[in-house]
Amino acid sequence: MKDFFVILRRFVPPYKKYLALNIFFNILAAFLTLFSFALVIPILEMLFKIKEASYVYMPLDQGSLKEVVVNNFYYYTQEAVANYGPAATLAMLAAALVVMTALKTGAAYLSSYFIIPLRSGVVRDIRNYVFDKITILPIGFFTVERKGDVMARMSGDVAEIENSIMASLDMMFKNPVMIIVCLGMMIAISWQLTIFVFILLPLAGMVMGRVGKRLKRTSYEGQTQWGVLMSTIEETLGGLRIIKAFNAEDKVRRRFHGENEVFYHLSNRVARRQALAHPMSELLGTTAIAIILWFGGSLILSGHSNMNAAAFIYYMVIFYNIINPAKDLSKAAYSVQKGLASMDRVDKILNAVNPIADPAAPQACPSTQKPVGVSFNNVSFSYDGEVPVLENISLDIKPGTTVALVGQSGSGKSTMADLIPRFYDVNCGSVSVGGVNVKDLKVADLRSLMGNVNQEAILFNDTIFNNIAFGVENATIDDVRRAARIANADEFIMATEQGYDTPIGDRGCRLSGGQRQRISIARAVLKNPAILILDEATSALDSESETLVQQALDRLMDGRTTLVIAHRLSTIRRADLICVLQNGRIVERGTHEQLLEPSAKGFYRHLVEMQQLPSAGE
Ligand code: ADP
Numbered sequence: 242m243k244d245f246f247v248i249l250r251r252f253v254p255p256y257k258k259y260l261a262l263n264i265f266f267n268i269l270a271a272f273l274t275l276f277s278f279a280l281v282i283p284i285l286e287m288l289f290k291i292k293e294a295s296y297v298y299m300p301l302d303q304g305s306l307k308e309v310v311v312n313n314f315y316y317y318t319q320e321a322v323a324n325y326g327p328a329a330t331l332a333m334l335a336a337a338l339v340v341m342t343a344l345k346t347g348a349a350y351l352s353s354y355f356i357i358p359l360r361s362g363v364v365r366d367i368r369n370y371v372f373d374k375i376t377i378l379p380i381g382f383f384t385v386e387r388k389g390d391v392m393a394r395m396s397g398d399v400a401e402i403e404n405s406i407m408a409s410l411d412m413m414f415k416n417p418v419m420i421i422v423c424l425g426m427m428i429a430i431s432w433q434l435t436i437f438v439f440i441l442l443p444l445a446g447m448v449m450g451r452v453g454k455r456l457k458r459t460s461y462e463g464q465t466q467w468g469v470l471m472s473t474i475e476e477t478l479g480g481l482r483i484i485k486a487f488n489a490e491d492k493v494r495r496r497f498h499g500e501n502e503v504f505y506h507l508s509n510r511v512a513r514r515q516a517l518a519h520p521m522s523e524l525l526g527t528t529a530i531a532i533i534l535w536f537g538g539s540l541i542l543s544g545h546s547n548m549n550a551a552a553f554i555y556y557m558v559i560f561y562n563i564i565n566p567a568k569d570l571s572k573a574a575y576s577v578q579k580g581l582a583s584m585d586r587v588d589k590i591l592n593a594v595n596p597i598a599d600p601a602a603p604q605a606c607p608s609t610q611k612p613v614g615v616s617f618n619n620v621s622f623s624y625d626g627e628v629p630v631l632e633n634i635s636l637d638i639k640p641g642t643t644v645a646l647v648g649q650s651g652s653g654k655s656t657m658a659d660l661i662p663r664f665y666d667v668n669c670g671s672v673s674v675g676g677v678n679v680k681d682l683k684v685a686d687l688r689s690l691m692g693n694v695n696q697e698a699i700l701f702n703d704t705i706f707n708n709i710a711f712g713v714e715n716a717t718i719d720d721v722r723r724a725a726r727i728a729n730a731d732e733f734i735m736a737t738e739q740g741y742d743t744p745i746g747d748r749g750c751r752l753s754g755g756q757r758q759r760i761s762i763a764r765a766v767l768k769n770p771a772i773l774i775l776d777e778a779t780s781a782l783d784s785e786s787e788t789l790v791q792q793a794l795d796r797l798m799d800g801r802t803t804l805v806i807a808h809r810l811s812t813i814r815r816a817d818l819i820c821v822l823q824n825g826r827i828v829e830r831g832t833h834e835q836l837l838e839p840s841a842k843g844f845y846r847h848l849v850e851m852q853q854l855p856s857a858g859e
């Protein structure tokens with residue numbers, strides 16, 4: 242329960258106003274409840290003709306507030322009976338009961354009304370915090386299996402927090418107030434009876450708890466079996482082609498029906514337990530009330546208590562009124578536990594530390610007016626701290642030149658490229674940009690120097706204009722069109738129905754691969770970066786669109802410091818320096834011509850031959 246209040250302290254402060262209003266109306270509602278039920282007393286006394294005393298009007302200063310209010314209430318009732326007769330007075334009292342109840346339920350509604358923005362607001366805030374954290378955490382945080390997990394926490398666990406902790410909030414603030422106020426009144430009416438109630442209630446609670454626990458276990462089994470069913474459906478949908486090809490429909494059907502049968506029996510058990518809960522609690526509640534009736538009745542009959550029959554009935558009404566809040570409160574305590582478990586899971590993301598942070602005293606960013614160089618100085622790197630991915634890499638990319646990385650898949654080329662914008666940090670050595678260690682620059686400054694074009698063009702579900710202008714604030718349509726022209730994209734964009742305002746669909750699914758790539762090149766052109774990183778930018782394209790994309794890339798690379806990763810000779814051939822990477826080491830370097838000479842080590846020649854690329858001069 243302590244954690245519950247820790248969570249409140251963390252997330253509720255912006256909503257203090259709502260909480261205050263909620264508590265105010267809760268207290269109001271509790272007192273209105275007492276008063277509305279108190280009207281029952283004179284009605285009963287009148288019906289049973291218990292009170293024979295006659296009342297005189299009592300001014301305020303002649304007794305305690307309670308005495309004055311009670312006395313004068315009886316005085317007015319007595320006057321009303323004298324003037325209008327008992328039946329009319331009874332009707333008036335009944336009408337007053339309705340009005341009081343209307344006020345009471347109104348106050349109860351207002352208390353809920355004010356807690357609702359708090360409830361949904363906190364959940365909204367948690368979602369925003371998690372999303373913000375996702376954008377802050379480094380790429381390395383999100384491995385494939387982590388991605389699914391983050392999604393589950395963002396959707397499932399946040400929903401669980403909403404449904405348990407936040408849904409219980411209302412109760413947590415309402416029910417204790419109601420219970421305390423009612424208990425106060427109960428003690429005031431008869432403390433002996435209230436002590437007796439306190440002995441009796443925990444016994445009833447224990448019996449009910451037993452039933453609830455059984456229910457929880459079976460419903461957990463039911464949830465698990467539901468998961469089994471869902472995965473069978475998913476598997477079947479995914480494997481439909483194979484199932485049909487192997488005539489295995491019957492087999493799959495039998496398996497599903499078997500699992501569904503298990504679920505059927507579990508559902509029956511759960512539903513029957515659930516159905517049992519209500520009659521059980523009713524029986525127990527009535528038994529408790531019967532015992533209290535007997536005990537309280539004996540107290541009155543034996544004269545051990547100064548309460549009269551009407552007050553006793555009022556007592557019972559109030560008591561009945563707190564049974565449900567007490568029950569709900571114990572249920573809420575249980576569901577809050579579930580919510581706390583989810584909060585822990587969400588906190589794993591919220592409290593994750595980002596190792597790639599800005600330095601305490603960042604250095605000035607190299608000027609973007611002229612090209613800046615990039616150098617790797619004895620860099621070693623490993624993703625998991627065990628398997629080395631890069632070893633002792635030293636490479637100097639002179640300002641304005643192009644360096645090509647070639648090598649087999651998995652040799653570490655993309656990893657090298659990821660070290661420049663600090664997507665990962667080196668383990669040994671250093672990477673510097675314009676002569677400054679990347680760790681000494683502000684991360685945002687560093688990344689503002691880079692432009693990326695990757696194998697898979699990463700586009701967003703937005704218009705073409707917004708995709709090109711993605712990294713640049715306040716880009717005009719003229720800027721965007723100029724960039725698109727350089728990227729060979731203007732022509733096909735203008736041919737689409739809405740031109741630059743055409744939505745490209747989820748991840749650009751409405752465009753061809755070459756078109757997507759040219760849009761991502763236009764995006765890089767518009768950003769006008771000092772350093773360009775091209776990772777297999779043309780690998781996924783057919784040769785026709787490759788020509789268009791290659792042209793665009795050539796224009797983009799013009800005059801910039803470029804690291805290009807490619808396996809197509811056409812892309813690499815004109816690089817100022819070609820490095821062959823093998824198992825995380827640079828095994829050979831030189832120009833295309835140098836590396837093809839018979840005196841070269843032959844790694845490059847081997848790659849060229851293996852891929853049967855047309856050799857130089859073509
Ligand atoms: P290339 O781009 O040359 O094909 P990569 O740089 O992508 O090679 O990968 C180099 C090595 O690092 C490979 O063995 C690959 O399995 C491993 N690797 C790549 N990315 C990760 C990652 N996020 N976590 C762990 N290992 C990785």
Ligand code: MG
Nearest residue numbers: 654655656776
């Ligand atoms: Mg790669």
